[in-house]
Amino acid sequence: MTEESKPQSNEEEVVTKLIIDRPSDFRFHAAYLAYSETWNKTTSQEMKKELNEIISSLSKEEISYSSFYERLDKFRRHDSQHYAYPRERIETQRKRDWRDRQNRDARNARHRGRR
Numbered sequence: 411m412t413e414e415s416k417p418q419s420n421e422e423e424v425v426t427k428l429i430i431d432r433p434s435d436f437r438f439h440a441a442y443l444a445y446s447e448t449w450n451k452t453t454s455q456e457m458k459k460e461l462n463e464i465i466s467s468l469s470k471e472e473i474s475y476s477s478f479y480e481r482l483d484k485f486r487r488h489d490s491q492h493y494a495y496p497r498e499r500i501e502t503q504r505k506r507d508w509r510d511r512q513n514r515d516a517r518n519a520r521h522r523g524r525r
Contacts, residue, residue: 425458430469441468441478448485457485 427449431442445465452458461482468478 423455423459425455425462427458428462428465430465432469437475438469441465441475444479444482448482452485461485 427446432438442465445461449458449461452461464473464478464481467473468475473481
C-alpha cells in the first residue's frame, strides 16, 4: 500500500445528528429532545456516534424508553453541569404544633416587653 491510499487514522469521522423526530408521538418527541440536547453538548465524535445508535434503536423499538434514558444518562453525566440531587432529610411538623409555638413565642415576647 502506498502512503496516499492508506486511510487517514488521524482524522475523525464527522458524525451528523439524526433527524428522526416524531412530534405527534409525545414520548418519542421528549426522548428525541433529550437526545438532541445531549448531542449538542457533546464534542466527541465517538460519543455522538453512540448517541445516534441509541436514538435509532429507540426509533426501531429495539430498546425500551427506560433503557434509552438509562443509556443516555451515562452521556449526560460527562457534562460538568449535571446536578446530582442530594438526599437530605426534610423535617415537617403539624400545623397545630406550629400554631402553638407561634402563640407561645408571641406571648413570651409580650411578657418580655413589660419589664
